[in-house]
Amino acid sequence: MSLINRLDSSAIEFVHSLHNNFNFLDYFFSLVTNMGDALFLFIVIITFLIFKKTRLCGINMAVSCFIAFIITAVILKPLIARERPITEYYDYWVAVGSHIETSFSCPSSHATVSFAVYLPIFLYFNKLYSFLAVVLALIISFSRVYLMVHYMSDVIFGAFVGIIVSFVVYVFINKKIVIVS
Template identity: 35%
Template sequence: MEIKFLEALQILYSPILNYLMIFITYLGNGGFIWIVAAIYLLFQNNNKLKREAFTLALALIIFSIFGLLILKPIIARPRPFTVSDVNLLIKEPLGFSFPSGHTGSSFAAAYVIYFYNKKRGVLALILAALIAFSRMYLFVHYPTDIIAGIILGLISGKLATNCTNNLLKRAYNN
């Protein structure tokens, strides 16, 4: 069923959309765009933005531990291109499929950004959704990998914001 969905997405293939999806997916490689965002925020002369940078980095770390270091090797789900004959538009990704690391890190970061600034957060959520879609479009993740990445990413973002808020409460109470 999930393979059929991915195969149906190939109807959308066009040179322009292929290029766009490849570009969007590369933004999510290794959490690149989100790490750059955290570094940018960290070097701003504003304590709230520095707090956001810390929280964003913490969310990425939380997702990486649970999603990539724990779940991926335990579940060890093969990627869709290994079970269907498809010409990949990108280099074969290493590792297993479930959950989607691009999606999880993107939604973890987007949650944090939205928590601190709704306007920037909406843009981050749109980019996160585009990155998630690109992973299916490029035939490297199943829809359930994406759903799991979204859920784990949002939970990671929530945990990170809760941790940061608790640390701040303790600091102000002492």
């Protein structure tokens, strides 16, 4: 069994144990996962674009979200064509609410666009509070594993794409040169 398969299996066993011990998490993660849906993210982006003080961040969000979505949903998902966990863990999927998804599993578009939209908040604003946006992206991403619509590796891959795209757009928009030493 490969390292990725072991990670995925361990994560699924962990989230299923959470479900068995804390049933209220089914409802919580069902709500949280919606914060990574297109309509919710569109409202967040528009809100940031409306106000002059947050407009640059909103532009970063919009461009990052668009690019990240194209990379994951249009290019990578059909190319990788990984089946969702329901094919192996049907009983777990039913136990947490049977959330229906129709596309392939890898990478997670929710994780990708959540990081693409919420990471700029951290990049543009006071780190003391804005880190909560990254925490939200992490929770949304975790909800996808909890609800059995993604494997952990799908979410990690999607988050990685969202972070890279968002950061590259940030650097490009702000014309900052990042020197790693």
